[in-house]
Amino acid sequence: MFKVSVRSIFFPLICFLFPVKFAFSQGQQADTLRLTVAQAEELFLKNNLQVIIQRYNIDNAGAQVITAKLFPNPDFSFNNGIHTNDVSQGPAYKDQSFSVSQLFTTAGKRNKNIQLAKLGVEQAKYQFFDLLRTLKFTLRNDFYSIYFQEQSAKVYNDEINSLAKTLTVFKDQYAKGNVAQKEVLRIQSQLYTLQAEYNNLLVGIDTLQSEFKLLVKAKPDAYIQPVYDYNLDGKNIVETVTYQQLLDSAYNNRYDLRLAKISVDYNSMNLQVQKATAVPDLSLSLNYDKYGSYGTNFIGAGIGFSLPFFNRNQGGIKQARIAIDQSKVQLQSQQNQLESDLSTNYRAALRLEKLYNSFDPQFKNDFNHLIQEVFKNYEKRNIGLLEFLDFYDSYKTNTLQLNALQLNRVTTLEQLNYVTGTPFFN
Numbered sequence: 001m002f003k004v005s006v007r008s009i010f011f012p013l014i015c016f017l018f019p020v021k022f023a024f025s026q027g028q029q030a031d032t033l034r035l036t037v038a039q040a041e042e043l044f045l046k047n048n049l050q051v052i053i054q055r056y057n058i059d060n061a062g063a064q065v066i067t068a069k070l071f072p073n074p075d076f077s078f079n080n081g082i083h084t085n086d087v088s089q090g091p092a093y094k095d096q097s098f099s100v101s102q103l104f105t106t107a108g109k110r111n112k113n114i115q116l117a118k119l120g121v122e123q124a125k126y127q128f129f130d131l132l133r134t135l136k137f138t139l140r141n142d143f144y145s146i147y148f149q150e151q152s153a154k155v156y157n158d159e160i161n162s163l164a165k166t167l168t169v170f171k172d173q174y175a176k177g178n179v180a181q182k183e184v185l186r187i188q189s190q191l192y193t194l195q196a197e198y199n200n201l202l203v204g205i206d207t208l209q210s211e212f213k214l215l216v217k218a219k220p221d222a223y224i225q226p227v228y229d230y231n232l233d234g235k236n237i238v239e240t241v242t243y244q245q246l247l248d249s250a251y252n253n254r255y256d257l258r259l260a261k262i263s264v265d266y267n268s269m270n271l272q273v274q275k276a277t278a279v280p281d282l283s284l285s286l287n288y289d290k291y292g293s294y295g296t297n298f299i300g301a302g303i304g305f306s307l308p309f310f311n312r313n314q315g316g317i318k319q320a321r322i323a324i325d326q327s328k329v330q331l332q333s334q335q336n337q338l339e340s341d342l343s344t345n346y347r348a349a350l351r352l353e354k355l356y357n358s359f360d361p362q363f364k365n366d367f368n369h370l371i372q373e374v375f376k377n378y379e380k381r382n383i384g385l386l387e388f389l390d391f392y393d394s395y396k397t398n399t400l401q402l403n404a405l406q407l408n409r410v411t412t413l414e415q416l417n418y419v420t421g422t423p424f425f426n
Contacts, residue, residue: 031115032220034225037143042217044139047217053136054128061117061124066112068117072103072179081291101285101304116273119266119413126259133255135215136416141411142212148407149205152400156198159396163191183385190389230406234357237425238349238413246420248347251423256337260331267327278313280305296372342419349412356409371395 081095
C-alpha cells in the first residue's frame with residue numbers, strides 16, 4: 001500500500017524534470033507576433049509615430065528656408081478725392097494719387113537669415129537621428145528583456161504547475177495518513193512563494209510588452225514573442241574593439257553631439273543676424289498725384305529709414321552672445337558625459353564578458369543532470385522532500401541568475417552601441 005502511495009506522489013514530480021510546453025497566460029494569446037530583432041526594427045522604422053512626427057519637423061525646418069529666401073512684397077496705395085473747397089481744379093473726385101514703395105534689407109540680413117534657416121534644418125535632422133538612436137536602444141533592450149524574462153517565466157511556470165499537482169497529491173496522502181502535515185505545509189508555502197514571484201515577473205513582462213508594442217505599433221491585444229538565439233558563449237567580442245576606437249566613433253557618429261556642435265554655429269550666425277538687425281532697412285517709394293500741390297501730374301520719389309538713436313537691438317545682440325557661451329558650455333558638458341558613460345560601460349562590458357566566459361560551458365548540462373540524480377535519490381527515499389525542494393530551488397535560482405547574466409551581457413553591448421552611436425555589436 002505504501003509503494004502505491006509513493007508512486008502516486010512521485011508521478012507529478014516528473015513534471016519538474018520533463019516540463020510541459022511553455023504555457024503561462026500571456027503565451028496563450030491567440031494573436032502572437034513572432035519577431036526577430038531585425039524584423040522589429042523594420043516595423044519600428046515604418047510605423048513608429050514619434051519617428052513620423054520628428055520627420056515632419058525636418059520638413060517644417062525646410063519650409064523656413066523657403067521663407068527666408070523670399071523678398072519683401074512691395075506696398076501699393078491709391079487715393080481718390082472726395083471733397084474740396086477749391087473747385088478751380090475741378091471736382092474733388094477727379095484728383096487721384098498713387099504710391100508704390102519697396103523695402104530693401106541691408107547688412108546682408110536676407111543671406112544671414114537663409115544661412116540661419118539652413119542650420120535649423122541640420123538641427124532638425126540631427127534631432128531626428130538622435131531620436132532614432134534612443135528609440136532603437138529602447139526597442140532592442142525591450143526585445144532582449146522580454147526574451148530572457150520569458151525564459152525565466154518558463155522555469156516558474158513549470159515548477160508551479162508541478163508543485164500544484166504535487167500539493168493535491170500530498171493533501172490526499174495526508175488525509176490517508178501516509179505523509180506528515182509539515183511536508184504538505186512546506187509544499188504549500190513553496191507554491192505560494194513561487195506564485196508571488198511569478199506574478200511579479202509577469203507584471204514586468206507586461207510592462208515591457210506594452211512599451212514594445214507602442215514602438216512597433218502592434219495591436220494592443222497582440223503578444224510579442226521574440227525569436228532570438230543567444231550565441232555569445234565563449235566569445236571575446238568586446239576585447240576586439242579598443243576603447244579609443246569606441247571613443248572616436250562616438251565623436252564622429254553621436255548625433256546629439258553633432259547637434260550640440262551645430263548649436264554653437266547656429267548661435268554664432270544668430271549673432272550676425274542680430275547685429276544686422278541693428279542696421280536700418282531702406283524703403284524706396286514712387287508717388288504720382290494727378291492734381292498735386294505743384295501742378296498737375298506730379299511725380300515724386302522718396303526714401304525712408306529709421307534713425308537708430310535709441311533702439312540698436314542691444315538686447316537681441318546680448319542674448320545672442322550669451323547663447324553662444326551657453327552652447328559652448330553645453331557642448332563641453334556633453335563631451336564629458338559621453339566619455340564618462342563610455343568608460344563606465346566599456347569596463348562593465350569587459351567585466352561581464354570575462355565573468356560569463358569563465359563559466360564552464362558544461363555547467364548547465366551538468367547541473368541539469370544533477371537535478372535528475374537528486375530526483376532519483378528522492379524517489380528511492382535517500383533524501384527527504386525538504387532537501388529535494390531545496391535542491392530544486394537552487395536549480396531555479398541558478399537558471400534565473402544565468403538568464404539575468406545573459407541579459408545583462410546583451411544589454412551592456414547595446415549600451416555601448418547607444419553610447420557610441422555605432423552598431424559595433426549587433
